[in-house]
Amino acid sequence: xxxxxxxxxxxxxxxxxxxxxxxxxxxxxxxxxxxxxxxxxxxxxxxxxxxxxxxxxxxxxxxxxxxxxxxxxxxxxxxxxxxxxxxxxxxxxxxxxxxxxxxxxxxxxxxxxxxxxxxxxxxxxxxxxxxxxxxx
Amino acid sequence: xxxxxxxxxxxxxxxxxxxxxxxxxxxxxxxxxxxxxxxxxxxxxxxxxxxxxxxxxxxxxxxxxxxxxxxxxxxxxxxxxxxxxxxxxxxxxxxxxxxxxxxxxxxxxxxxxxxxxxxxxxxxxxxxxxxxxxxxxxxxxxxxxxxxxxxxxxxxxxxxxxxxxxxxxxxxxxxxxxxxxxxxxxxxxxxxxxxxxxxxxxxxxxxxxxxxxxxxxxxxxxxxxxxxxxxxxxxxxxxxxxxxxxxxxxxxxxxxxxxxxxxxxxxxxxxxxxxxxxxxxxxxxxxxxxxxxxxxxxxxxxxxxxxxxxxxxxxxxxxxxxxxxxxxxxxxxxxxxxxxxxxxxx
Numbered sequence: 001x002x003x004x005x006x007x008x009x010x011x012x013x014x015x016x017x018x019x020x021x022x023x024x025x026x027x028x029x030x031x032x033x034x035x036x037x038x039x040x041x042x043x044x045x046x047x048x049x050x051x052x053x054x055x056x057x058x059x060x061x062x063x064x065x066x067x068x069x070x071x072x073x074x075x076x077x078x079x080x081x082x083x084x085x086x087x088x089x090x091x092x093x094x095x096x097x098x099x100x101x102x103x104x105x106x107x108x109x110x111x112x113x114x115x116x117x118x119x120x121x122x123x124x125x126x127x128x129x130x131x132x133x134x135x136x
Numbered sequence: 137x138x139x140x141x142x143x144x145x146x147x148x149x150x151x152x153x154x155x156x157x158x159x160x161x162x163x164x165x166x167x168x169x170x171x172x173x174x175x176x177x178x179x180x181x182x183x184x185x186x187x188x189x190x191x192x193x194x195x196x197x198x199x200x201x202x203x204x205x206x207x208x209x210x211x212x213x214x215x216x217x218x219x220x221x222x223x224x225x226x227x228x229x230x231x232x233x234x235x236x237x238x239x240x241x242x243x244x245x246x247x248x249x250x251x252x253x254x255x256x257x258x259x260x261x262x263x264x265x266x267x268x269x270x271x272x273x274x275x276x277x278x279x280x281x282x283x284x285x286x287x288x289x290x291x292x293x294x295x296x297x298x299x300x301x302x303x304x305x306x307x308x309x310x311x312x313x314x315x316x317x318x319x320x321x322x323x324x325x326x327x328x329x330x331x332x333x334x335x336x337x338x339x340x341x342x343x344x345x346x347x348x349x350x351x352x353x354x355x356x357x358x359x360x361x362x363x364x365x366x367x368x369x370x371x372x373x374x375x376x377x378x379x380x381x382x383x384x385x386x387x388x389x390x391x392x393x394x395x396x397x398x399x400x401x402x403x404x405x406x407x408x409x410x411x412x413x414x415x416x417x418x419x420x421x422x423x424x425x426x427x428x429x430x431x432x433x434x435x436x437x438x439x440x441x442x443x444x445x446x447x448x449x450x451x452x453x454x455x456x457x458x459x460x461x462x463x464x465x466x467x468x469x470x471x472x473x474x475x476x477x478x479x480x481x482x
Binding site for chain 1: 152155158159161162165166229233234236239242248254257261
């Protein structure tokens with residue numbers, strides 16, 4: 001068998017138009033050997049769940065800087081569950097107030113990353129979530 | 137329900153079928169034996185889909201074009217039934233990190249939410265000819281699942297990216313004006329594989345030069361009769377022309393503006409015409425047989441090599457390599473030695 005590749009969907013749900021962060025993370029994940037399906041701006045939760053299914057991804061990275069995360073994230077998680085994709089790990093990046101973090105983690109978001117996060121930490125967390133091993 | 141049965145529900149509204157299909161594609165990409173077994177079960181159901189390859193240099197608008205083409209297949213003029221369509225988009229992997237950015241889905245917004253469409257992105261994973269090793273198998277799965285048209289989109293900028301011509305029934309090569317293609321067009325390889333040539337972004341300056349350069353390149357292979365005006369009278373050209381053999385395909389050069397949808401219905405019509413041409417001339421069966429033969433021989437070569445690799449004694453192999461590195465023997469002599477030495481017939 002060939003070596004197992006981690007497949008990550010990177011998407012920006014909603015109307016937020018700032019994609020530089022998402023692109024930086026996408027490139028970092030590629031440089032870490034992962035296959036990144038980059039779907040870009042203005043994705044609906046339905047489009048994200050559909051892409052996650054068709055591409056059989058291990059991980060979804062959502063980038064939200066608009067403040068709409070408490071509306072968008074639950075919708076994505078519900079659709080993943082309805083599609084048989086509960087195993088897909090969801091990570092969230094962007095502008096996420098501290099007080100929302102516990103609720104989001106309760107919903108099932110695995111990692112939450114604000115400005116200043118080191119990409120190597122995201123990579124480490126993704127590898128641990130998918131492969132169950134520490135790579136340090 | 138067997139894998140084969142659940143896959144074959146994937147073109148309809150069956151979410152379970154689509155999930156099973158997506159998982160099977162991953163197994164095939166990862167060389168999982170379960171994937172191979174399912175492929176064996178599914179193979180009798182293959183052979184009906186129309187495989188359409190779309191290739192061309194980066195920046196020519198292939199993904200936008202595929203987006204519009206698929207949309208037209210899914211929304212045909214009234215009366216016709218929409219065809220189910222799969223899209224396989226192949227992007228290169230980094231030779232250093234093994235990772236990839238698969239960004240072709242970005243351009244395919246018009247197809248979101250349509251249960252008759254399935255889009256799968258693949259990384260080349262080290263293959264050099266423009267397609268991943270697993271791409272042919274992936275198209276077989278879509279074929280067996282009942283998708284009627286399968287687009288395979290791949291980057292092709294040089295002369296090595298011709299895998300697509302062997303896999304696809306109809307190969308579309310996409311150019312765009314102003315990318316320096318006037319010179320590129322003269323190079324052999326990628327333009328020779330085109331069944332249909334498309335100049336996309338045809339609203340940009342330089343489109344006439346690009347079309348002219350492509351026409352010139354095509355005519356080097358098959359000159360067309362010309363008429364010249366001389367003192368106001370029409371003269372037939374004295375150029376030698378190949379007689380028009382019935383059943384030959386003349387590669388059309390089409391202009392499109394994919395982002396506006398201009399020229400896309402005409403392109404779809406050319407694709408449909410090409411399919412009909414392949415079927416009436418028997419070329420469909422010939423290409424199918426040739427493709428399967430190539431796949432068979434590649435698998436045989438792989439198995440033979442692996443068998444030899446298992447049989448050859450490592451110490452003996454190292455000794456031969458050492459002698460080769462010292463230039464005591466040549467590569468051909470080394471090959472003879474390792475094959476004979478491991479019990480293979482010369």
